[in-house]
Amino acid sequence: MMHRNNVRFALLAATLWAAAIAPGLFAVEASAQPSLDLMPLPANVVLGTGKLALKPEFSFAFIGYKEPRLERAVRRAADRIAARTGIPLAIAEAADPSQAFLQIDCGAASLPVQTFEEDESYVLTIDASRAVLRAPNPLGILRGLETFQQLLALDVQGFNFPAVEIKDAPRFKWRGLLIDVCRHWIPAEVIKRNLDAMAAVKLNVLHWHLSEDQGFRVESKKYPRLHGMGSDGLYYTQEEIRAIIDYARDRGIRVIPEFDMPGHSTAWFVGYPELASAPGPYEIERHYGVFKPTMDPTREGTYKFLDGFIGEMARLFPDPLFHIGGDEVEGHQWEESPSIKAFKTARGMKTNEDLQAYFNKRIQAILKKHGKRMVGWDEILREDLPRDIVVQSWRGQESLARAAKQGFAGILSNGYYIDLMYGAAAHYAVDPLEKEAAALSEAEKTLILGGEACMWAELISPETVDSRIWPRMAAIAERFWSPQETKDVADMYRRLEILSSRLDWTGTTHNASYPKMLERLAGMEGSFEAVKLLADYVEPIRGYGRHDSREYSQTTPLNRMADAARPESFAARAFTGMVDGMLSDAPAYAKNRREIRHRLMAWKANHETIKALAANSALLAEVLPLSERLAGLADAGLVALQSLESGQPLPQGWIEDRAALFQAPEKPPYELELMVVEPIRKIAEAAAKIPAGD
Ligand code: ACM
Numbered sequence: 001m002m003h004r005n006n007v008r009f010a011l012l013a014a015t016l017w018a019a020a021i022a023p024g025l026f027a028v029e030a031s032a033q034p035s036l037d038l039m040p041l042p043a044n045v046v047l048g049t050g051k052l053a054l055k056p057e058f059s060f061a062f063i064g065y066k067e068p069r070l071e072r073a074v075r076r077a078a079d080r081i082a083a084r085t086g087i088p089l090a091i092a093e094a095a096d097p098s099q100a101f102l103q104i105d106c107g108a109a110s111l112p113v114q115t116f117e118e119d120e121s122y123v124l125t126i127d128a129s130r131a132v133l134r135a136p137n138p139l140g141i142l143r144g145l146e147t148f149q150q151l152l153a154l155d156v157q158g159f160n161f162p163a164v165e166i167k168d169a170p171r172f173k174w175r176g177l178l179i180d181v182c183r184h185w186i187p188a189e190v191i192k193r194n195l196d197a198m199a200a201v202k203l204n205v206l207h208w209h210l211s212e213d214q215g216f217r218v219e220s221k222k223y224p225r226l227h228g229m230g231s232d233g234l235y236y237t238q239e240e241i242r243a244i245i246d247y248a249r250d251r252g253i254r255v256i257p258e259f260d261m262p263g264h265s266t267a268w269f270v271g272y273p274e275l276a277s278a279p280g281p282y283e284i285e286r287h288y289g290v291f292k293p294t295m296d297p298t299r300e301g302t303y304k305f306l307d308g309f310i311g312e313m314a315r316l317f318p319d320p321l322f323h324i325g326g327d328e329v330e331g332h333q334w335e336e337s338p339s340i341k342a343f344k345t346a347r348g349m350k351t352n353e354d355l356q357a358y359f360n361k362r363i364q365a366i367l368k369k370h371g372k373r374m375v376g377w378d379e380i381l382r383e384d385l386p387r388d389i390v391v392q393s394w395r396g397q398e399s400l401a402r403a404a405k406q407g408f409a410g411i412l413s414n415g416y417y418i419d420l421m422y423g424a425a426a427h428y429a430v431d432p433l434e435k436e437a438a439a440l441s442e443a444e445k446t447l448i449l450g451g452e453a454c455m456w457a458e459l460i461s462p463e464t465v466d467s468r469i470w471p472r473m474a475a476i477a478e479r480f481w482s483p484q485e486t487k488d489v490a491d492m493y494r495r496l497e498i499l500s501s502r503l504d505w506t507g508t509t510h511n512a513s514y515p516k517m518l519e520r521l522a523g524m525e526g527s528f529e530a531v532k533l534l535a536d537y538v539e540p541i542r543g544y545g546r547h548d549s550r551e552y553s554q555t556t557p558l559n560r561m562a563d564a565a566r567p568e569s570f571a572a573r574a575f576t577g578m579v580d581g582m583l584s585d586a587p588a589y590a591k592n593r594r595e596i597r598h599r600l601m602a603w604k605a606n607h608e609t610i611k612a613l614a615a616n617s618a619l620l621a622e623v624l625p626l627s628e629r630l631a632g633l634a635d636a637g638l639v640a641l642q643s644l645e646s647g648q649p650l651p652q653g654w655i656e657d658r659a660a661l662f663q664a665p666e667k668p669p670y671e672l673e674l675m676v677v678e679p680i681r682k683i684a685e686a687a688a689k690i691p692a693g694d
Pocket of ligand 1: 328377394
């Protein structure tokens with residue numbers, strides 16, 4: 001059952017994903033580029049000969065424009081290289097710039113507040129004696145330093161960088177990640193480590209979703225009951241906000257705040273019920289969905305309050321863009337209020353959309369007065385709004401094209417909802433300039449500024465958020481940065497796995513939190529290895545399926561296997577590849593077959609260990625049916641493998657007799673999917689097809 005009122009859930013679950021997961025989109029194309037392990041792939045790479053050895057003296061020099069931010073960036077890059085290599089590098093400015101190991105040649109200063117008009121291109125040239133990084137703007141230097149770090153490799157001679165010339169520039173100006181810090185609180189240090197990872201893949205916008213039904217997360221000195229009563233004490237002080245903005249700027253990332261209005265706004269009303277369209281009192285919403293509390297757009301007091309609030313936030317957040325949300329206005333409070341109905345009638349407004357459009361125009365004028373440009377979800381799109389607003393398309397790619405046709409700038413988020421737990425390939429297949437946008441004129445296409453992935457926070461915590469963003473986000477970052485033709489899915493996955501390990505050095509916990517969460521499942525005395533052997537081959541169910549299994553709220557524990565399991569199982573991908581290789585009869589056949597048998601035997605035996613552990617772990621007890629099914633499938637796989645080896649086909653109906661194993665249960669209460677069913681089915685199908693007497 002869908003949640004009542006759950007418009008976002010219903011819309012996306014029903015319509016958006018069919019195209020992205022169609023099998024044809026996973027086709028592998030040959031790569032046109034020399035395949036360095038870079039992500040996102042640069043626009044242009046020319047491999048040279050030889051390499052630059054990493055030296056214990058890491059000397060750098062600025063031969064052009066210099067600023068403290070750039071020196072911090074160079075030192076940060078060198079520190080990370082020292083950490084990755086275990087070499088205590090002596091990092092220092094070169095006495096003779098011409099002899100520096102890393103020369104930085106920056107053209108000029110960037111603007112005090114980052115804009116999309118600044119040039120992020122760079123040229124990185126590495127030969128046997130040094131690396132030279134050139135860029136017209138510090139932003140390009142920041143991007144190039146990340147590429148430089150990704151080029152570091154180990155070979156038999158030690159750590160070094162390949163000789164190369166990279167000329168690189170982004171395809172899209174706006175390459176963003178939304179983090180919802182409201183449904184679950186995400187502390188400042190978690191935001192910071194994710195900013196480091198964003199910088200590593202050349203993202204340039206943090207869209208900070210700061211107010212919701214479930215929490216108001218910013219200190220307001222003018223209206224202290226906003227955070228005081230709307231956040232359970234879990235909010236960022238203004239000092240913390242400024243520190244995060246500085247931290248992001250150091251990494252070439254803009255911070256765009258979102259304060260969602262007039263819907264998704266219950267938390268505002270706990271302290272200021274007079275803003276709402278129905279009398280209070282209000283409490284912080286603990287559940288998820290789309291709720292009734294909505295701002296009253298007919299009272300002048302609402303605009304006076306918002307003028308004061310936006311004025312305060314406009315000073316706190318330097319970015320010229322200001323996101324007002326505008327999504328999913330629920331409508332009941334407006335329809336049930338006699339005074340609001342009278343207001344609509346008096347002004348000839350027929351629908352709630354008309355009333356919201358009136359609200360948006362008032363807010364847009366307030367934003368303009370405070371020097372800001374309005375950004376909103378695609379619900380705000382109306383012909384009569386000024387053309388300096390930006391539309392964020394979440395309900396379908398169509399609205400992005402429609403906005404561009406009407407002269408509005410826009411970004412795409414439809415297809416990039418990473419809370420839905422789709423694999424990287426599904427997101428990678430979505431392109432802001434394809435589908436409806438492909439038919440736009442060149443001038444209209446320039447209005448499509450890029451895209452943003454959305455990390456909605458119904459089912460994340462500070463412990464799990466990194467693993468829900470990374471590494472999949474990097475595939476989306478590549479879609480936003482790299483040339484449109486970059487579409488080789490197999491090569492993307494190859495590089496994504498490498499990048500995932502590299503990101504550990506930026507401080508993200510997407511890998512580090514996994515063993516800890518599995519240890520918790522196993523219990524203190526339990527075998528973590530046994531739990532891992534199961535967890536490695538499952539994924540949380542996709543879409544909004546988890547919400548079908550139970551009523552989640554802010555206080556629901558997020559400590560189960562469905563929270564620990566990775567959104568995309570690389571181990572299952574590898575197993576599938578191994579089976580495909582074996583069944584292709586390629587020379588690797590014998591080796592693969594041995595590996596596959598070992599794996600199947602391990603899964604079969606593992607269930608006994610899991611059963612024993614589950615006797616002492618409530619967290620593990622719920623996945624017993626899953627473990628049992630894996631053991632059953634493994635057993636079936638071993639029989640099928642034996643049949644392949646002996647040349648004796650499986651009896652007629654053998655697979656059908658095991659339908660319960662091969663068919664995923666509907667709405668499993670443990671909220672996980674087993675990712676090795678299909679490869680085992682393939683082995684069985686091959687074994688069933690052996691010609692009799694062969
Ligand atoms: C949204 O997902 N309601 C923007």
